[in-house]
Amino acid sequence: MQPNLSFYFPTRVRFGAGVLAQLPDELRGLGAARAFVLSDPGLVQVGLVGRIEALVRGAGVEVQSFSEIETNPTAATVARALEAAKAFRPEAIVAVGGGSPTDVGKVVAFLLTNPGSLAEYQWEGRKIGIAPVPLVAVSTTSGTGSEVTRTSVILDRNTKKGIVSDHLFARTALVDPELTVSLPPKLTAATGLDVLAHALEAYVGKGLHPLTETWALRAVELTMTALPKAYADGKDLGARTDMALASSMAGVAMDQSGLGIIHSMASPLSGLFGVHHGLANAVLLAAGMRFNLPAVPERHARLARAMDVGIEGLGPEGSSEAIAGRIDSLVRGLGIDTNLAQFGVKEGDLEPMGREAAAMFLIRNNPRTAGPEDCAAIFRSLWRRVS
Ligand SMILES: [Fe+2]
The missing domain is CATH 1.20.1090.10 (Dehydroquinate synthase-like - alpha domain)
Known part of the structure; x- marks a missing residue:
């Protein structure tokens, strides 16, 4: 085991049944006037995205959603989400889901403030130099742990490519176990x-x-x-x-x-x-x-x-x-x-x-x-x- 160690974990974790209700507080704390919500079609279907949009609007924050994120999200999906986000100019990103929306959220958040394309940053490429738009990760599965990691993995031409950076940590992770009860066996x-x-x-x-x-x-x-x-x-x-x-x-x-x-x-x-x-x-x-x-x-x-x-x-x-x-x-x-x-x-x-x-x-x-x-x-x- 290593005699010397480095440990850096800047994400605030709000944990427990019902913590989703703290999302408006979180957005007010960020001073965000516009929040961009990323999720997947399944979460729209079960009504969670609608619930989150209502919570965000209730906090006086303008909201726009992009809900087309698939399992093993691709670079093409990132490009579409980024285009929508650029037009909306969000001051906070809210990623709702398992690892897929969260990983896309991390990438969209930094590509909004940094130059260059996704491909330039993948696989130990270009370094992220500018702080991203703050990300609030709402996790709906107990799985990837992406809400507490500095990694994002995006599929590019059938290969999964990671980006690792301290800038990819979510500002806040809302870990609400109530959101996982409807997950099928x-x-x-x-x-x-x-x-x-x-x-x-x-x-x-x-x-x-x-x-x-x-x-x-x-x-x-x-x-x-x-x-x-x-x-x-x-x-x-x-x-x-x-x-x-x-x-x-x-x-x-x-x-x-x-x-x-x-x-x-x-x-x-x-x-x-x-x-x-x-x-x-x-x-x-x-x-x-x-x-x-x-x-x-x-x-x-x-x-x-x-x-x-x-x-x-x-x-x-x-x-x-x-x-x-x-x-x-x-x-x-x-x-x-x-x-x-x-x-x-x-x-x-x-x-x-x-x-x-x-x-x-x-x-x-x-x-x-x-x-x-x-x-x-x-x-x-x-x-x-x-x-
Ligand atoms: Fe994993």
């Missing part, structure tokens, strides 16, 4: 396993330090207990609250300490086959951890305790298998099928996908060196021909 499982992937990748990764260790382990513990409950009964507000807390804690842990092989391999799965980000990570979770755990035997005891797995008397290999087995059974219990063929992946795709995963910058934080063959072998272990 499948999405609850996929987003919740994304939370677990964040916590586990941060915990086993090279960048772990004492602050993130605490946040990651607590997020693991909360998820192991609350996720099956939230999956079985979406209206269980206690379980939803624990998952929202786990999501924010895991989000901070992974943002500060890094991810690894699971998210690196999820990237081509989402980029090439359109698989939902959370589901892609869910499918890869146990296999990725089975690969990584033997490299960090000194971290097994705490992890096993957080996951309620008995490893006494087992050697490093045995405890790796016990922990990975526990993840496997959690994933299966949440109804996730891990066969990659269901997404249209062909046998011939496995090696190119392995090469793409191994080239991701996230993989540098992985505790065990993983080359293209390693990634392809893990993909292969999850691929079965379907007739």
